[in-house]
Amino acid sequence: MSAVTAHTVRVQRLYRQSLKCLLNWCVHRDLFIVESLKLRxxxxxxxxxxxxxxxxxxxxxxxxxxxxxxxPDAYTHPTDYGGTKYMRYVNNSAGYKESVTAIPPYFT
Known part of the structure; x- marks a missing residue:
């Protein structure tokens, strides 16, 4: 991996992690958008x-x-590692379509 590529990946990861951290602090979407534009x-x-x-x-x-x-108390998606529904079976008996209850491919 070249130095330029490694640097680019590092900056991209920093930006993405910064947005996730910002979302933990700015709960309301309108405030998050304003602060994310400042970050950008x-x-x-x-x-x-x-x-x-x-x-x-x-x-x-x-x-x-x-x-x-x-x-100190970062938001965690319920289905992500550390969430309340991590590794639980998604019950489809509620009458929802399979497309609604299917686990997205980026979680598998």
């Missing part, structure tokens, strides 16, 4: 940086800031 603007402001040392410093600072703002 922060990432876009540093998009044109080319110096590897500056990039490493920015990404490391972003990861540290993410750890600092981690929510």
């Amino acid at each position: 603007a922060d990432f876009e402001a540093n998009r044109t940086k080319n110096d590897a040392r500056v990039i490493e410093k920015l990404v490391s600072g972003g990861e540290a800031k993410l750890q600092e703002f981690a929510h």
Whole structure:
């Protein structure tokens, strides 16, 4: 994996984790959208940086800031690991169509 690709993947993961962390703090969708646009603007402001040392410093600072703002009681989907319905059988006897109760392929 080249350095550019590794850097790109690292920034993408940081952005995605930052959005998930932000969603834990901003419960209302309208507030989340406003704050996510500010977050995106922060990432876009540093998009044109080319110096590897500056990039490493920015990404490391972003990861540290993410750890600092981690929510103590983060939201967990019920069907995800740690959720209340993790590894439980989805009962289809309620009369719902199979397409409604089917587990999405990205969870399998």
